[in-house]
Amino acid sequence: MNVAAVAVALLTAAVFTKAGLDMVLARPPMPEAAARLGVPLPRFRAVGALELAGVLGVVVGLWWTPLGVLAAGCLATLTVGAAVTHVRAGDEPKDVGPAVVCCALAAATATLLALR
Numbered sequence: 505m506n507v508a509a510v511a512v513a514l515l516t517a518a519v520f521t522k523a524g525l526d527m528v529l530a531r532p533p534m535p536e537a538a539a540r541l542g543v544p545l546p547r548f549r550a551v552g553a554l555e556l557a558g559v560l561g562v563v564v565g566l567w568w569t570p571l572g573v574l575a576a577g578c579l580a581t582l583t584v585g586a587a588v589t590h591v592r593a594g595d596e597p598k599d600v601g602p603a604v605v606c607c608a609l610a611a612a613t614a615t616l617l618a619l620r
Contacts, residue, residue, distance in 0.1 A: 509616035510566060513576070516613040517562050519606060520555045520579060527552025541593045554582060562613060569617055576614035583607035 526534050528549050538548035558579040565572015587603040 506620050509613075509620045512609070512616050513562050513566055513572065513613050516576065516579070516609050517559045519609060520559045520562075523606070524552045524555030524559060528556065541589050541595075543589065551582070551586075555579065558582070558610075565617055569620065572617040573614050576610050576617060579610035580607050580614060583610060 525531070529552075530545060530549065534548065535545060538545050543551075558575045561571050561575025562579070565575055583603045583606045587600050587607065590600040590603060
């Protein structure tokens with residue numbers, strides 16, 4: 505269980521690091537996505553910063569479990585909001601899917617860290 509928890513936590517950290525940096529640095533196609541979703545770019549960047557904070561919490565959570573569980577849970581909650589935002593914008597399922605997958609990954613991380 506410990507190996508699975510660490511592996512999933514590191515995968516979660518990698519995925520959210522990429523997404524968070526893309527949002528904070530406004531790398532293409534993030535500015536276009538923000539505009540399409542009706543989210544002001546500064547707020548979009550703030551969400552990216554929250555993702556990066558969650559990554560830090562997940563990584564530190566490998567040594568201090570309560571923080572990892574909390575951070576992964578927050579990332580899962582954040583991605584629920586992302587999925588809702590995509591649905592409200594009228595996006596197709598293929599555009600909502602990444603948020604749902606990231607939510608499942610973050611929830612799995614929280615669960616595995618809690619059970620470790």
